[in-house]
Amino acid sequence: MPQPVVPVPTANTTNPTATTSTTTTPTAATDAARDAVEEEQATLDAAWRRRAELLDTLEATLADARPADATAHARAARLRGRRAELLHADQGLVFGRVDGDDGSVRHLGRAGLPGATEDDEPLVVDWRAPVARPFYTATPVDPQGLRRRRHVRTRGREVVGVDDEPLDAGLDDSSLVGEGALLAALDERRTGRMGTAVATLQREQDDVVRADARTPLVVQGGPGTGKTVVALHRVAYLLFAHPHLAERGVLVLGPSRRFLDYIAQVLPALGETAVVSATCDTLVPGVRPTRGEERDVAEIKGRSLWLPVLRRFVASLEPAGSPLDLVLDGEEYELGPAQVAAARRAAEGAGAYHRARERVVERVHDLLTDAVADRQAELLARAEDGFEDVLGRLDATLAAADDRALPTGATGSDVDGVLSEADLEALRARIAADPGVAAAVDAWWPRRDAATELARLLRDGGLLRTHAPELTGEEIARVVAEPVLDGWSSSDVPLLDALADLLGAPGARHAAHADAHADANDDANDHAHGAELAERAARTRDWAYGHVVVDEAQELSGMQWHMVVRRCPTRSVTAVGDIDQASSAHRQTDWGEAVSDALGDRWRRRDLTLCYRTPREVMELTGPVLRRAGSRNDPPRAVRSAAVAPWRRSTDEAGCPALVAAAVAELVERYDGGTVGVVAPVARVATLREALPTGVPAMSATEAKGLEWDAAVVVDPDGIAAEPRGWNGLYVALTRCTQELGQVVVA
Numbered sequence: 162m163p164q165p166v167v168p169v170p171t172a173n174t175t176n177p178t179a180t181t182s183t184t185t186t187p188t189a190a191t192d193a194a195r196d197a198v199e200e201e202q203a204t205l206d207a208a209w210r211r212r213a214e215l216l217d218t219l220e221a222t223l224a225d226a227r228p229a230d231a232t233a234h235a236r237a238a239r240l241r242g243r244r245a246e247l248l249h250a251d252q253g254l255v256f257g258r259v260d261g262d263d264g265s266v267r268h269l270g271r272a273g274l275p276g277a278t279e280d281d282e283p284l285v286v287d288w289r290a291p292v293a294r295p296f297y298t299a300t301p302v303d304p305q306g307l308r309r310r311r312h313v314r315t316r317g318r319e320v321v322g323v324d325d326e327p328l329d330a331g332l333d334d335s336s337l338v339g340e341g342a343l344l345a346a347l348d349e350r351r352t353g354r355m356g357t358a359v360a361t362l363q364r365e366q367d368d369v370v371r372a373d374a375r376t377p378l379v380v381q382g383g384p385g386t387g388k389t390v391v392a393l394h395r396v397a398y399l400l401f402a403h404p405h406l407a408e409r410g411v412l413v414l415g416p417s418r419r420f421l422d423y424i425a426q427v428l429p430a431l432g433e434t435a436v437v438s439a440t441c442d443t444l445v446p447g448v449r450p451t452r453g454e455e456r457d458v459a460e461i462k463g464r465s466l467w468l469p470v471l472r473r474f475v476a477s478l479e480p481a482g483s484p485l486d487l488v489l490d491g492e493e494y495e496l497g498p499a500q501v502a503a504a505r506r507a508a509e510g511a512g513a514y515h516r517a518r519e520r521v522v523e524r525v526h527d528l529l530t531d532a533v534a535d536r537q538a539e540l541l542a543r544a545e546d547g548f549e550d551v552l553g554r555l556d557a558t559l560a561a562a563d564d565r566a567l568p569t570g571a572t573g574s575d576v577d578g579v580l581s582e583a584d585l586e587a588l589r590a591r592i593a594a595d596p597g598v599a600a601a602v603d604a605w606w607p608r609r610d611a612a613t614e615l616a617r618l619l620r621d622g623g624l625l626r627t628h629a630p631e632l633t634g635e636e637i638a639r640v641v642a643e644p645v646l647d648g649w650s651s652s653d654v655p656l657l658d659a660l661a662d663l664l665g666a667p668g669a670r671h672a673a674h675a676d677a678h679a680d681a682n683d684d685a686n687d688h689a690h691g692a693e694l695a696e697r698a699a700r701t702r703d704w705a706y707g708h709v710v711v712d713e714a715q716e717l718s719g720m721q722w723h724m725v726v727r728r729c730p731t732r733s734v735t736a737v738g739d740i741d742q743a744s745s746a747h748r749q750t751d752w753g754e755a756v757s758d759a760l761g762d763r764w765r766r767r768d769l770t771l772c773y774r775t776p777r778e779v780m781e782l783t784g785p786v787l788r789r790a791g792s793r794n795d796p797p798r799a800v801r802s803a804a805v806a807p808w809r810r811s812t813d814e815a816g817c818p819a820l821v822a823a824a825v826a827e828l829v830e831r832y833d834g835g836t837v838g839v840v841a842p843v844a845r846v847a848t849l850r851e852a853l854p855t856g857v858p859a860m861s862a863t864e865a866k867g868l869e870w871d872a873a874v875v876v877d878p879d880g881i882a883a884e885p886r887g888w889n890g891l892y893v894a895l896t897r898c899t900q901e902l903g904q905v906v907v908a
């Protein structure tokens with residue numbers, strides 16, 4: 162049990178896993194507290210001085226730097242990255258300390274601060290360094306060589322308190338890490354922006370943060386268990402521990418723009434900029450859904466089966482083995498079925514449609530070059546047999562070739578009929594540039610555009626019946642009835658992405674990847690340029706990220722999962738979510754069903770079990786809601802209890818907006834400096850927005866996902882429960898508050 166040696170202002174805290182505490186007399190405790198604060202203040206002062214020195218040195222080095230070559234450029238970029246890291250470390254420059262059995266003392270902070278000389282111990286160890294790990298994971302049962310863990314609470318340059326946990330005095334293994342500091346952090350007013358939790362990460366969270374990056378990881382956790390916190394700290398950890406990931410950037414996928422705004426400050430505050438954040442809707446550059454859609458259609462279009470459907474459709478776009486007629490210099494050539502088949506074989510294994518097309522077209526040019534050369538030789542042979550008219554034609558052909566700069570070096574009279582290598586090359590180049598040949602090849606194997614082809618497929622019942630036999634006639638009819646020409650819907654985006662991938666870029670083989678590689682080499686480890694890299698990655702549809710984090714991952718459809726994996730071929734993916742909070746149209750009810758198709762069977766699951774956000778009294782209301790949602794899971798255990806009991810008020814339809822407005826006004830006053838939010842059935846949101854003061858948001862359960870406020874008012878809970886997947890939605894709605902929950906029931 163932690164022993165706060167300086168009182169912590171957290172009234173309503175109860176550890177669900179309470180353990181024994183060490184006893185100290187009040188006076189001794191006060192003296193010890195004062196000494197401890199003074200001691201840590203001295204360390205914090207030293208850390209600020211060291212930070213200033215390091216920044217001065219960096220500034221001077223950067224001012225003198227004249228990056229002459231790539232190495233110097235990369236070094237300057239690294240220095241700029243380090244400068245940014247030190248600048249961001251001002252909050253929490255020192256936040257923890259561990260004392261070893263061997264008398265060693267180590268301080269932890271947002272950024273590492275080396276000692277004055279190379280032989281000195283670091284003044285502060287970076288929280289992500291391996292030596293920092295016991296701070297998060299040591300327990301009395303497994304003290305990992307530590308005697309004591311101390312959380313140092315600071316405000317700017319001042320130490321305001323310390324919380325000590327002896328690790329050599331107990332047998333209990335279940336207490337929270339740094340309970341005093343944790344509960345103080347949890348009790349703080351919410352600002353509407355998520356904060357960092359480097360100082361108070363809990364053991365089960367740290368296990369996720371530092372898990373192996375190569376294995377896809379799925380983290381299941383109930384509301385408020387810190388999934389988002391963990392996901393974002395994992396990004397910071399991975400970029401620190403595996404700098405090569407920064408060369409490709411990290412993609413963070415969230416459920417909505419509002420959610421991305423909510424978390425936007427966390428990664429920059431952790432010093433990370435090589436990060437792109439997006440929703441599944443905004444992942445494909447140049448494509449934005451503008452059309453709503455029916456839930457059943459979204460469900461059908463989200464199924465993974467569309468991947469084989471689209472594959473079959475794209476295969477059908479390739480020309481059958483029909484002969485190809487070509488004209489060059491007025492002469493007709495026919496590539497017969499056998500030659501066409503041979504050319505098509507060249508495309509086997511080429512992958513995307515356009516890549517295959519490129520290879521086949523090259524092969525066609527080869528075949529035509531051979532055919533022209535053969536015909537020339539044949540004409541010559543006949544000429545030698547004395548056919549004057551044929552000789553005339555040959556002269557004409559060669560003259561035409563000369564006009565087009567075919568450097569045969571031969572004339573009509575001294576030609577020997579066999580083209581040299583150089584002649585053949587030149588002939589091939591001329592064929593490749595010939596507009597007539599290009600037009601014929603285009604007509605035979607056209608370039609295709611993903612948007613046009615998808616719209617064509619989705620509107621054509623016949624095509625769907627051919628390529629999507631997995632769908633029933635009724636399902637096909639629902640798909641065909643969608644007005645795709647009026648714009649894309651959300652479920653079209655992954656279909657477009659899959660189709661664009663199967664088609665490949667016309668005429669720009671691997672351009673995006675080549676581009677990405679060049680950038681990566683220029684910008685290796687360059688945090689200062691991370692934002693630039695991220696911008697470029699966001700613009701490139703087939704950018705391959707170093708790592709992808711998916712938050713609220715339970716919402717993704719099968720096709721959206723494929724869209725994720727396409728962006729990270731190494732499958733270095735961390736997905737965090739709560740299957741019990743799912744509200745989107747798909748039918749998955751467990752993680753295996755949701756991810757196995759895209760992630761294969763290599764993925765691992767971790768669970769988060771403690772709820773840090775929502776007070777126990779509120780969580781107790783959610784068990785029955787979960788049962789009604791059809792879940793067999795229990796809500797997570799809350800680490801805190803509420804100062805104000807959850808309340809319910811009733812009203813009739815007409816009185817609802819006014820009652821909600823009055824309740825909100827009370828809460829805004831009570832949580833001055835904090836935040837209040839309202840969650841309601843979709844149909845009530847607009848009316849409530851009008852009734853509420855500015856700054857108090859009203860939204861549906863789906864929109865509230867991932868967000869939190871000090872106080873939340875849930876309006877018409879029965880109405881929310883009656884929505885599609887409504888009991889899951891109500892579970893979300895009830896778990897948004899950090900302090901107080903009110904429910905307004907509409908009779």
Ligand SMILES: Nc1ncnc2c1ncn2[C@@H]1O[C@H](COP(=O)(O)OP(=O)(O)OP(=O)(O)O)[C@@H](O)[C@H]1O
Nearest residue numbers: 358361362363384385386387388389390773774867
């Ligand atoms: N170790 C921690 N230290 C301090 N605060 C924490 C810690 N873990 C979680 N929190 C806080 O608890 C709250 C809930 O965390 P978070 O939003 O990450 O939970 P979640 O599991 O993503 O919830 P939901 O499923 O409802 O979206 C946040 O205010 C977060 O800052």
